[in-house]
Every structure is written in C-alpha cells, then in structure tokens.
Amino acid sequence: MKVKEIMDKEFIAVSPDIDIVEASIKMESHKKFTTPVLDDEKHLIGWITSLDVTRGLRDNHKKVKEIMHSKDDIVHVHENDAARLAVLAASKHKVVSIPVLDREDKVVGVIRTFDIVETLSKLYEIKVSKIFEAMVDELKGVTWDELMEASAIVTKRETGKRVTAKDYEQRIKNSTFGEAIWATGGLEKFFVGLIAIGELVIARKVAKARK
Amino acid sequence: MKVKEIMDKEFIAVSPDIDIVEASIKMESHKKFTTPVLDDEKHLIGWITSLDVTRGLRDNHKKVKEIMHSKDDIVHVHENDAARLAVLAASKHKVVSIPVLDREDKVVGVIRTFDIVETLSKLYEIKVSKIFEAMVDELKGVTWDELMEASAIVTKRETGKRVTAKDYEQRIKNSTFGEAIWATGGLEKFFVGLIAIGELVIARKVAKARK
Structure with a gap:
C-alpha cells in the first residue's frame, strides 16, 4: 500500500502572504490543527499549526510567513512511498499530520494520524x-x-x-x-x-x- | 491491553476560570493541540482545542469556560477499557486525543493518536x-x-x-x-x-x- 492510497486529498492550504486571522478562520472552519503553506505552484514552502497561530495572534504578528516553520523543519513523505514509512514517521516524530509531495515537490495530500489508525485497525x-x-x-x-x-x-x-x-x-x-x-x-x-x-x-x- | 497501558499520564489540564491567554501559553509550551478542562477535584468538565483558542482570541473571549466544549460533547474512555475501544473511537470520531477517566470520573490520562499508531505499528x-x-x-x-x-x-x-x-x-x-x-x-x-x-x-x- 502506498502513501497516496491513505492520504487525504481534500486538504486545506494557505499562502505565506495571507493574514494569520484569515488562516485561523480557514483552519477552524475545516477543523484542521495544521496546514501546509504553499507558493502559487503548490510547492511546499512551510507549515503552520494552530499553536503557531495562537502565539501569532497574541504577539500581534500579521502574515503567515512570520509564523510558519520552514520546509526543512517539516516531516514529509512522497506519494509513492510505502504507507509504512508514513506510519513510522507519525509514530517517531509524534505529529498529527504529514504533507505528501509528488515528484515535483508539489503538495498532493496530507496524511493524518487518525487515517493511519483507521487503516491499521481495519486489519485488527x-x-x-x-x-x-x-x-x-x-x-x-x-x-x-x-x-x-x-x-x-x-x-x-x-x-x-x-x-x-x-x-x-x-x-x-x-x-x-x-x-x-x-x-x-x-x-x-x-x-x-x-x-x-x-x-x-x-x-x-x-x-x-x-x- | 488496557487503555491505561497506552495513555499519556503526563498530560496538561486547565481550570475553567483561567484566562484563555494563559491556556494558550500552556498548550504552546507543551505542544498540545487539546487539553481537558478540570474542576478542583480533577473531574472532567470540558475540553478545549487550539482551534477554540484561536477563535476565542479573535472574538475577545476571556475565560476558558466561555470557549470550552461541555463534557457531554467529548469522546472519552475509561482506564480499564480495552485499548481496542480507544483505537476504534479515534478512528471513528477522527480526533487526535481522548481523555481517560477513572471510576470516579477523574481524568487520569490522555490517549493520543500517535501513541495508538506506535502501539499498532509495533505489531507490524x-x-x-x-x-x-x-x-x-x-x-x-x-x-x-x-x-x-x-x-x-x-x-x-x-x-x-x-x-x-x-x-x-x-x-x-x-x-x-x-x-x-x-x-x-x-x-x-x-x-x-x-x-x-x-x-x-x-x-x-x-x-x-x-x-
């Protein structure tokens, strides 16, 4: 089984230049604790969590790019990787979601831990x-x-x-x-x-x- | 295997009367997207997520009790339940964490999806x-x-x-x-x-x- 078979394709994403208030509204309405930050060609350039947003709101930051983690600090997987790799990454890094990239490093999905739990528990x-x-x-x-x-x-x-x-x-x-x-x-x-x-x-x- | 064997005992908790700014700082410093809201005897009375906090900060709410979900709306498990039940609950309700109660309905731990992933993937x-x-x-x-x-x-x-x-x-x-x-x-x-x-x-x- 490959990563692309268990990833969520209906993920949300934000641009680095939008206001963090706008990002927070989007994350709340979709009930997502995390979201990838993408450039205009959908390349992954960063990642924010709702905890970055609470800190940003308190500290009066304005734009997503001021609070995001850079791409290098993010655990990510490729769509054709074995699903097992995503399972091991989620477990090792204790993250709730992982962006999935295609060959051109564009984001094509997000793996969420509860989707992994669902897949693993089906076997059980x-x-x-x-x-x-x-x-x-x-x-x-x-x-x-x-x-x-x-x-x-x-x-x-x-x-x-x-x-x-x-x-x-x-x-x-x-x-x-x-x-x-x-x-x-x-x-x-x-x-x-x-x-x-x-x-x-x-x-x-x-x-x-x-x- | 029982719930108490896979739960995180080092969970954070907040009181309903503290300021949401204080709750947000606590959640950020412990990197927790969710936290139980407890009374003075550690009984579960509510639950907040970092998305409730971003909305609360934007809408100028003051206290945790103004933004929390009530106990009745929260998926929870008991410490002596089979771990399988927590796995099924996480998968069905698509939550990232679940409070664990003892016989007196006091919170004794939190189950996190990545801990479930770790337990399940060990078998694999x-x-x-x-x-x-x-x-x-x-x-x-x-x-x-x-x-x-x-x-x-x-x-x-x-x-x-x-x-x-x-x-x-x-x-x-x-x-x-x-x-x-x-x-x-x-x-x-x-x-x-x-x-x-x-x-x-x-x-x-x-x-x-x-x-």
Missing part, C-alpha cells in the same frame, strides 16, 4: 473465522467440522478448559484478529496456536487415509 | 523470521533447514519464481510482518501461505517417519 477487525475459512480452503480434504474439532482439542490442551467444537466455532465468529492477539498474548503465540491446530488436523487426515 | 514491525522461529519450535522434530526448504518449494509453486532455501531465509530475516502482509495481498493470504508451508513440512515429516 478481521474476524478470526475468516482466517479459518482460508485455512479450510487451503487444507484440501479437511472439512470445516474436522477443523473445529481439532481446534477444540488444541484449546483444551493449551488452556486446560474443555470447549466443544460448536463453542469454538461461535467464539471465532464473534472475535476479531485484534482480540485474539491480545487474548493469546501476542502475534507469535496466536500463530503457534494455529500451527498446532493445522498439525493436528493434518495428522488426523493422514491417519484416516491409511485406514 | 515484528520480523517474519520470528514467526518462523515460533513455527519450528511448535513443529517438534522439524528442523529449521527443512522448514526453509519447504518454504522455498511453496514460494516456487505460488509465484512461479525459483528461490533457494537460503534466499528465503535471508528474505524473512529482513522483512517484517507488515511488509509481508502488503506483499502477499492481505492477512488471509499471508496465513494461507504459512499453512501451505506447514502442510508440506508435516507431509515430509510423516513420509520420513514411514521409511
């Missing part, structure tokens, strides 16, 4: 049953019921608690990948559980074939 | 080789080399491209779970690939045992 919200459906498709010759049976046995082995195949099926229909990871104690443990299930179901398939 | 940054190490531990009797051999065969089968066991080992040492998901086309496909590898390695183990 996948139902665990979807993963089991993919598993049964791949393990040709194994039925869904055999998979649930094996899962119940592995759960009993690992937690000591008895669970029926039906209970297990209900559980994975209602739980998400995110919940499963927190419940099992991490990604690796979640995988190990799946592998144990896969191993048991294959062993049973092999045993059945021998009969 | 796990090296794929860690997952294979967990796999080889679980598949007792299968060696690391046998696992890499099976992985190379599955890769050839699925992509048509020849890859040696050594190439494969190098690849998973350098790539992360996040990269692997984007590369394979999603979480389910990534799992299916792992299952195919597990299936092959178990089939080979069974064949070896029969000899």
